[in-house]
Amino acid sequence: MKKEMSSFDVRALVAEMSALEGAHMDKIFQWGSGNVLFRINVSGEGKKELFFKDKKWVYMPANKPETPINPLSFATYLRKYINNALIGKTIQAGFDRVIIMDIMKADADYKLIFEMFGGGNILLVLDGKIMNCLVHKTMRDRSVRPGEEYVMPKTRFDPASSSYEEFAEMFSRSSSDLVRTLATGANLGGQYAEEVCARIGIPKDTPSESMTEDWLLRAYGSMRDLVAAVAESPEPAVYYEDGVAVDFSPVPLTIYDHLESKRFDTLSQAMDGYMESLAESEVETYVDPEIERIRRRGERQRETIEGYRAEAEELKRRAEAVYTEYGKVDELLRVLEEQSALIGWEKLKAGAMKIPYVISIDPSKNLVTAAVNGHSVTLNYTKNIDANASDIYQRSKDLSDKAKRADDALRETLDALEKKEKGLIKEKRKMASRAQPTKQFWFERYKWFITTEGKLVIAGRDAHTNDGIVKKHLKDNDVYAHADVHGAPSVILKEGRSASDAELRQACVFAITQSKGWVSAVGEGSAFWVFPDQVSKTPEAGEFVPRGAFIVRGKRNYEYHIPLKMAVGEIMYMNERKVMCAPLECIKDRSSKYFIIEPGRGKAGRTAAQMAKELSVPEEEVSRIIPPGDSQIVSKVWHEEPEEKAGE
Numbered sequence: 001m002k003k004e005m006s007s008f009d010v011r012a013l014v015a016e017m018s019a020l021e022g023a024h025m026d027k028i029f030q031w032g033s034g035n036v037l038f039r040i041n042v043s044g045e046g047k048k049e050l051f052f053k054d055k056k057w058v059y060m061p062a063n064k065p066e067t068p069i070n071p072l073s074f075a076t077y078l079r080k081y082i083n084n085a086l087i088g089k090t091i092q093a094g095f096d097r098v099i100i101m102d103i104m105k106a107d108a109d110y111k112l113i114f115e116m117f118g119g120g121n122i123l124l125v126l127d128g129k130i131m132n133c134l135v136h137k138t139m140r141d142r143s144v145r146p147g148e149e150y151v152m153p154k155t156r157f158d159p160a161s162s163s164y165e166e167f168a169e170m171f172s173r174s175s176s177d178l179v180r181t182l183a184t185g186a187n188l189g190g191q192y193a194e195e196v197c198a199r200i201g202i203p204k205d206t207p208s209e210s211m212t213e214d215w216l217l218r219a220y221g222s223m224r225d226l227v228a229a230v231a232e233s234p235e236p237a238v239y240y241e242d243g244v245a246v247d248f249s250p251v252p253l254t255i256y257d258h259l260e261s262k263r264f265d266t267l268s269q270a271m272d273g274y275m276e277s278l279a280e281s282e283v284e285t286y287v288d289p290e291i292e293r294i295r296r297r298g299e300r301q302r303e304t305i306e307g308y309r310a311e312a313e314e315l316k317r318r319a320e321a322v323y324t325e326y327g328k329v330d331e332l333l334r335v336l337e338e339q340s341a342l343i344g345w346e347k348l349k350a351g352a353m354k355i356p357y358v359i360s361i362d363p364s365k366n367l368v369t370a371a372v373n374g375h376s377v378t379l380n381y382t383k384n385i386d387a388n389a390s391d392i393y394q395r396s397k398d399l400s401d402k403a404k405r406a407d408d409a410l411r412e413t414l415d416a417l418e419k420k421e422k423g424l425i426k427e428k429r430k431m432a433s434r435a436q437p438t439k440q441f442w443f444e445r446y447k448w449f450i451t452t453e454g455k456l457v458i459a460g461r462d463a464h465t466n467d468g469i470v471k472k473h474l475k476d477n478d479v480y481a482h483a484d485v486h487g488a489p490s491v492i493l494k495e496g497r498s499a500s501d502a503e504l505r506q507a508c509v510f511a512i513t514q515s516k517g518w519v520s521a522v523g524e525g526s527a528f529w530v531f532p533d534q535v536s537k538t539p540e541a542g543e544f545v546p547r548g549a550f551i552v553r554g555k556r557n558y559e560y561h562i563p564l565k566m567a568v569g570e571i572m573y574m575n576e577r578k579v580m581c582a583p584l585e586c587i588k589d590r591s592s593k594y595f596i597i598e599p600g601r602g603k604a605g606r607t608a609a610q611m612a613k614e615l616s617v618p619e620e621e622v623s624r625i626i627p628p629g630d631s632q633i634v635s636k637v638w639h640e641e642p643e644e645k646a647g648e
Contacts, residue, residue, distance in 0.1 A: 002247045002274070004056050005116045006189050007095050008230050011160070012250030012267040013058060014099060015231045017090040020048070025085045025103065029067040030075035034134065036122055037067055040087065053275070055120030055135070058099060060268040061275075063547060077132050078124060082110060095158045095187055095227075117153070125150045136306055145310055157187045160227045167220045171208050178211065178219070179204035186223065191247075191255070196222045198254040226251065236270035237261045238277075245277030276464065290606075294417045301410040308403035314375075315396035319389045321373035328357070329372060329385055336361075336368055336381035439576040447489065447514050447625065449582035450573060451503040452589070455496070459489040459514050463547045466490045470535065470550060480535045481507040482552065483527040488515035490550065493529070502585070504529050508559040509583040513566050519629035521599035524563050528556040565634070568611055568626060569594025579617050581625040593638055600632025607631045 005013075023042040030036045034055030040048050051061050088102030097116035102109065108126055115121040121144060123133040130148050137144050142151040157170060167186065174181040182193035197204040200218045211219070234250045240260040247256065248270045264270040322329050332355070339348055345363035352361040352368060359369040359376060369378045379388045446469055447459040458473065460466030470490050474480060479496025481504075482488055491514075493499055493507040508527035512518075517525045534554045539545045567584040569591035570577055580587065587594045595611050608623040610633065615622070 001245070005058070005097060006191065007092075007097055007187065008189075008192055008227070008250055009248075009267065010058075010092050010097050010099060010116065011095070011227070012230045012234050012236070014090055014092045015234070016060065016266055016268060017050070017099070017101070020050070020087050020101075021089060023048070023087045025082050025087065027083065028075045028078045030072040031067065034120060035065070036075060036134065037065060039064075052114060052120075052122055056116055057271065057275070058114050058116065059271040060266075061272050062269060063272075065547060067546075074122075074132065074134050081105075081124065081131070082112070085110070093152060094155060095160055096153055096156065098153065113150070115153075123150065136310055147314070157185060159186055159188060159223050164217070164220050167223075168213075168216050171211055171216060174208040176208060177204065178202060178206040178208065181208050182219070182223070188223065191249075191253075192226060194255050195253050196226065199226075234267060236264045236267045238264070238270050238273045240277075245274050248274045291417065291420050294413060294420060298410060298413045298417060301406055301413060305403050305406045305410060308399045308406060312396045312399035312403065315392050315399065318372070318375045318377045319392040319396065321375045321377060322379075322385055322389050322392070324373045326385065329370070329379070329388075332358070332368065332370060333379060333381045333384065333388070340366070340381070439578075441573075444624075447510075447581075449506075449510060449580050449586055450571070451493070451499070451506050452586050453500060453503055455499060455503055456494040457491060457507050457510055458494070459491040459510060461489070463549075466549070467547060470537075474532050474535065476532055478532055479504065479507065479529050480532060480552075481511045481527060481529040483508075483512040483515045483517060483525060485512065485515040485517045485525065488512070488517070488527075496529070497531070504557070505559050505562075506583045506586060509562050509566075512562050513564055513583075513627050516628070518564055518599050518627040518631075521630075522564060524561050526558055526560045526562060528558045530554065530556055565596060565598045566627060567591075567594050567596050568615075568622065569637075570615055579615050579621055579625065581627075588637070595636050596634045597626065597631045598634050599627075600630055607633060 020040055020042065023040045026039040026041045026047060028036065028038055034052070036052040038050040038052075040050060042048050049061055049064050050058070051065060052058050053065075082103050082105065084105075086104045088104055090099060090101045092098065093100055099114040099116075101112040101114075103112050104110070110131075111125040113121075113123040113125055115123070118139070119135065119137075121133055121135045121137075123144070124131045128149055130144065130146055130150050132146050133144055135144070136146075141154065157166075170185045171181060174185050176184075179190075179193045179197050182188050182196055183190045186193070188196065194204065196219055199222045200215070202215055202219070206215075230250045235252050236248065236250050237252055238245050238248045238261065239253075239256045240246065240262070243260075246259070248267075249256075250267045250270075252261075262273065264273065336348070336352060339351065340363065343351075348363050349361050352358050355370075357371045359371060361368045366380050366382045367378055368381050369376060371377075377392075380391070383391070443456060443458050445461075446465055447461060449457050451457060458469055460469050466489055469492055470480075473494075474492050475494075477495050477497045479493040479499060481491040481493060488511060491507055491511040493503065496504070496507070499507075507529060511527040512525040515525075530552055534552055536551045536553065537545055539551060545551060565584065566581055567587035568579065568581045569587045570593050571580050571587070571590050572578070573580075580591075584596060593615065597607065607630075608626060609619050611626075612619040612622040614636075
């Protein structure tokens with residue numbers, strides 16, 4: 001499965017983004033692990049979105065992702081500087097995975113830069129200097145931090161503009177084979193290097209020194225045709241293997257002729273389709289919550305360490321700047337100290353602000369902030385230069401010491417993570433020797449259970465699958481259920497119009513127990529059911545319906561005082577053994593082995609592991625069906641089969 005964008009993808013996307021030229025930046029959102037959404041007003045077309053997803057994907061989604069009410073700090077910073085700004089040209093830097101967008105306001109012209117390599121980043125640049133960036137980091141050849149000069153990644157071979165002579169000369173220096181030389185030397189990447197080899201019909205393992213001029217001309221021509229087609233005549237597609245999306249591309253690829261494919265009008269649409277498939281696969285991939293907690297702690301510690309070190313380094317530079325402009329600083333301190341003894345605070349402040357390089361002054365604290373050798377430096381004017389520099393150096397040292405202590409804590413975290421991961425691997429190996437997964441049915445991409453009378457109930461796992469089940473699976477004979485809790489899933493009781501009162505209540509129980517009500521550990525809750533024609537995605541004027549949400553009109557049939565309690569046990573379904581999480585009454589009469597669970601202090605991962613072990617199924621199978629958040633086992637019901645007596 002494709003894990004990142006290629007230079008070809010970036011080129012195609014930049015061509016699509018030309019439609020944003022002349023539009024205005026409306027609003028910026030940020031959430032999760034590097035998700036930043038730019039809402040843009042396009043004249044005559046309304047609002048469009050540009051989505052930087054998971055620090056590695058950039059595209060224009062058809063539907064606006066669910067965004068938080070309050071943005072994180074980086075989005076807040078961008079809003080301050082580029083809200084309502086005019087969008088100019090958007091270009092690709094050479095043939096790299098870098099997008100540069102011109103952003104213009106009355107007071108300044110900015111560059112908004114998207115990097116899709118090295119972990120991904122977004123930078124706001126003014127006059128060649130980084131104002132702010134999503135990720136702060138220092139690499140061997142460049143420093144990406146506020147205040148630093150923006151340095152482009154090292155220029156590589158550009159297949160879009162390089163001449164045949166440059167191409168042939170690059171091959172003459174290569175000691176590798178055809179496909180590797182195209183991939184690295186010609187900067188095509190493995191996928192498109194394979195494609196060029198397939199199109200020209202020359203074995204990919206042909207040594208570079210064996211390439212004839214005719215072969216080189218064919219390879220160069222195919223490469224240029226491929227690059228030109230991406231921007232000038234794209235035919236984006238998503239490729240599927242066994243029903244699972246494995247790749248997308250801006251042009252049809254010969255190397256994927258054996259796979260199923262679906263064509264799209266734009267690369268953004270193709271990426272939308274691919275992300276949908278990717279999200280489904282990620283939902284199905286279990287991640288131990290304890291490991292995730294430790295990993296997040298490690299990430300926070302790394303960010304803290306980087307912040308301490310960056311601030312310490314900046315303070316050191318400020319101290320050095322003081323000595324660089326010794327005369328200017330000495331005079332400033334001397335004048336302010338003298339005048340402070342002669343005149344009041346207001347006159348002192350008014351006089352100081354007339355000095356060109358003074359930024360601000362606080363007479364109540366004897367502090368002045370001045371521009372010194374390109375740095376903003378705060379000084380105590382009752383102290384001399386040496387004393388001020390010593391204070392700044394000391395603050396720098398204190399931060400460096402904090403970074404060292406934080407680094408020690410990080411090493412402890414990484415040790416704990418390694419230990420936990422090794423333990424998980426060991427346990428999974430142990431489990432794998434005896435735990436066998438049960439047969440999978442189509443509905444297991446959702447939350448599910450079978451009612452007491454044999455009807456199927458399904459529920460969304462997230463905003464994406466909430467939309468999916470309603471659009472694909474809510475039919476006229478069904479019933480829709482939902483809890484009055486933020487973040488509750490959409491629940492469908494199949495053939496619900498013929499359901500009993502007990503089954504309708506079971507669907508409502510499922511709706512509240514699979515919601516954030518379980519996470520909040522409320523004692524009881526309420527939920528309602530309605531008919532399909534009462535459920536709509538179409539808002540009234542002035543309303544907005546986020547992804548995963550629906551509008552319910554008309555009478556709601558409520559079930560009250562629903563206790564948050566569920567059962568997990570093995571059942572038989574269509575002659576197959578399954579493990580099901582459902583209201584207790586749906587389990588107890590059809591299962592000889594089950595657990596009763598409720599919200600609690602127990603970690604969900606540990607609870608799942610215990611139940612999986614005793615039910616002899618993989619842990620992932622249990623973790624995917626139990627409610628979100630922490631659970632605890634209230635009781636275990638084990639009806640042992642009677643021993644067979646001799647002679648019977």
